[in-house]
Amino acid sequence: MFRTVPSWSLITRQDRAIAPDAQRFMSERAGSRIEEVNASHAVMVSRPGAVTHVIEEAARGTR
Numbered sequence: 001m002f003r004t005v006p007s008w009s010l011i012t013r014q015d016r017a018i019a020p021d022a023q024r025f026m027s028e029r030a031g032s033r034i035e036e037v038n039a040s041h042a043v044m045v046s047r048p049g050a051v052t053h054v055i056e057e058a059a060r061g062t063r
Helices: 020-030 048-061
Strands: 008-012 033-037
Touching (some): 033 048
Parallel strands (some): 008 033
């Protein structure tokens, strides 16, 4: 199913929990639309606008 459902990924470049290179690899392998931000693993706290933007893009892209 993941091959037919569009996906989006927000890469956090300053993440120390999941390495950004690993995030990129998994996102590319899944065929996700990728956005990157300078933020840590807690991106939803430090950059809520970036998270909101990706969610809104995903919502528009799956209609």
